[in-house]
Amino acid sequence: MFNAQEITISPHRLEHRKLAQHRADGGRFQRPHKGRVVLSWSLLEAMSCGCAVVGSATAPVQEVIEHGRNGLLVDFFSPSALAAAIAELLHDRPLAQRLGGAARTTVLQHFNLASCVQRQLALMDLVASGAIGG
Helix, strand or coil: CCCHHHCCCCCCCCCHHHHHHHHHCCCCCCCCCCCCCCCCHHHHHHHHCCCCCEEECCHHHHCCCCECCCEEEECCCCHHHHHHHHHHHHHCHHHHHHHHHHHHHHHHHHCCHHHHHHHHHHHHHHHHHCCCCC
């Protein structure tokens, strides 16, 4: 069994295929951001692979993760809360599987190619028209 003091968080980037294989092998993924509070593609990629995710309770991340439904949220400034949430997922396999499945569903429903492309084109139109960003 793991406890929060035994968890090491890796800052290294995993390629998508390695992440998918890591998940298929029953692994967990944690990649802390480096001070930027943005919605990261790596978070969405991990969720799309069915990983149970732990994110910071910051506005961009809360747009995607709903605590206890499709992931866990912790205080941005609390490494001990982050470690405790990861330990919880390592101890509670059914919870990790449920959250990972819901995370994948979230990405498939809200971040699929068709909807993302349409939103990106709409944003480009707004910028080009001078309605925003000017």
